Amino acid sequence: MIVAMHMSDGLVNVPTALAFGVVAALALAVALTRARADLDDRTAPMAGLVTAFVFAVQMINFPILPGASGHLLGGALVAILVGPWVGSVAIAIVLIVQSLLFADGGITALGMNIVNMAVLGVFIGYLVARGLRGLAVRGRGGLLATAFLAAFASTVVASLGFVAEYAIGGAAGAPLGTVFGLMVGLHALIGIGEGIITAATVGAVAAVRPDLVYLLRGTQRPPVLKPGAGSAAEGSAR
Template sequence: MYLAMHMSDGLVNAPTSAAFAVVAALGLAVCVAKARADLDSRTAPMAGLVAAFVFAVQMLNFPILPGASGHLLGGALVAILVGPWVGSICIALVLVVQSLLFADGGITALGMNITNMALIGVFVGYGVARALRGLAARGRGGLIATAFLAAFINTVVASLGFVLEYAVGGSPGLSLGTVFALMVGLHALIGIGEGVITALTVGSVAATRPDLIHLLRGLPKPELALRHRAEGSPA
């Protein structure tokens, strides 16, 4: 049995798939309603760029162990850049396109994949980043550390969504303890790669356009890019 964050068809039974499809639909409905307040002339283009970036990077796998690889989930990344409401929609759109056009994740498992990555992953990532906002406000280095930690934690917690769904309606084959150990252990390693990619991406945006980063809205000036120069970077 192959276990991955992009769940395939048949890993859980039909009632469980249907139940989490409802959860995903309700969650996304709330996100759509709330996202209107976050969308403006800066956020809308940024959301499109972020969704395209996550889609492209998710197509690239990085090795974590012999015979095992992982890829970006993007929850913390989108939450930090465009906020959790818009970010959840971005990840959900990526998952729908991957499932329907590239067979990456089962169609019957789409509700579970959206729940795990677009809802749990994004909101956990944002919650961690928000809790560490004081660190992020100290400068670009603090923002990079915040992005890394948020991405690492959101990856591990999102994998617990898979474990829950498997516990509710998983097909016979592996014990729940084995599934828990495999998913959490592997995604702790994947979380390191996720953290590095997220930190580098957020740090790059902060170096040029910190005003586009949702997490930094409302912070006092000078902006991070100016503060970074004052700490020793060339003007």
């Protein structure tokens, strides 16, 4: 059974693993510094919740093809709900705990997994969502479409990060073309599931507390996304 996306030990040589470990450490240092500005009475509790949610859901694999399965990466989800800096730290925490306590992803590959999922996955997801924010604020359908597309792009780009690392220092003996086709092809399919889960989760939060959705901060939200709009509408109907 092939399970994406966590890299295991031995897929790339030691110098490459060490180099990306340094890149991951530097990226997290910047993220931790910038995350302080985004943490407030709304973001902090949400950050804890999304970290726990991503950790739990990543433990559940869903079938893609015979012999292959995938799980939620969560990059776009955390970026939309708590922002890219806090989201990057949240995904990194999940990956560190999984690697050290559950052997999900190799320890020597931890830096590469962080770069792929906590850096590339989160920031690509946020950039796509930010670019589509005009669509997201038009209504629930626009927000769901934005979340889906951001999650899909995030997943595919994260897989390209894996391919790039393998191209630099691959040690598993598989041809680069095979790795590219397998990773990108599988993650295009995983991206569909990722998009559905992300859209459903973001939609559920926005339906109850749109003020907790980082992407919607500072925007003129339509009535369907405003806090208390549902209750007000129900009261009027009565």
